[in-house]
Amino acid sequence: MRKLLVLGVTGATITLLAFYGRSTAGEETGFKVDPREYRSWNHVKSMVIFGKDHPLYNPFWGIHHVYVNDRGLATIKKTGKRRFPDGTVLAVVFYDHRPADGNTAYVEGLKRIEAFMVKDSKRYKETDGWGYYAYDGKGRSLVKDMVRDCHSCHSQVRDRDFVFSVWTR
Numbered sequence: 540m541r542k543l544l545v546l547g548v549t550g551a552t553i554t555l556l557a558f559y560g561r562s563t564a565g566e567e568t569g570f571k572v573d574p575r576e577y578r579s580w581n582h583v584k585s586m587v588i589f590g591k592d593h594p595l596y597n598p599f600w601g602i603h604h605v606y607v608n609d610r611g612l613a614t615i616k617k618t619g620k621r622r623f624p625d626g627t628v629l630a631v632v633f634y635d636h637r638p639a640d641g642n643t644a645y646v647e648g649l650k651r652i653e654a655f656m657v658k659d660s661k662r663y664k665e666t667d668g669w670g671y672y673a674y675d676g677k678g679r680s681l682v683k684d685m686v687r688d689c690h691s692c693h694s695q696v697r698d699r700d701f702v703f704s705v706w707t708r
């Protein structure tokens with residue numbers, strides 16, 4: 540069964556269209572936001588990981604951009620302790636870094652990974668309210684166990700509500 544989740548956000552526009560997949564047995568099979576949606580959210584920050592010694596190099600090398608929907612915008616701008624409201628979604632998208640302009644610059648190449656954090660404190664009790672989902676460039680799921688694969692590392696920033704990114708000023 541597929542369920543369409545529509546989160547209306549107050550203000551002029553913005554409806555988030557995202558899919559929660561459910562197998563017939565009821566267990567979760569996925570959550571994904573289309574790039575046409577998250578690319579029009581709020582850009583939080585970008586980063587280029589190119590050094591093999593960087594702790595995130597494998598598998599997160601390349602150029603990445605982080606986005607937040609309107610629901611989490613005010614909270615991500617906070618510098619200290621913060622707590623995101625239910626309905627917050629964060630997206631991070633990773634691209635190959637492709638040489639451009641005769642090897643004097645890098646631009647985004649092939650999309651490698653799309654990862655999402657979705658806040659729902661009732662649904663994701665075991666991971667402190669966050670659902671974690673990630674897909675490779677072909678759309679195959681990369682998450683087998685949210686705690687082991689994602690939440691354990693994000694727990695380093697428990698005081699920032701498990702979200703590493705801070706708003707670029």
Ligand code: HEC
Pocket residue numbers: 584585586594595605629630631654655656671672673681682688689690692693701702703704705
């Ligand atoms: C080894 C540690 C580590 C693991 C494992 C990890 N992440 Fe992250 N994640 C990070 C770091 C560090 C950032 C911040 C990157 C930056 O500053 O640009 C991040 C950023 C993110 C963001 C953007 C919001 C934020 O926290 O900044 C999302 C969404 C995300 N990760 C999802 C996932 C998912 C889904 C998984 C599991 C497949 C996962 N992460 C596994 C370290 C990790």
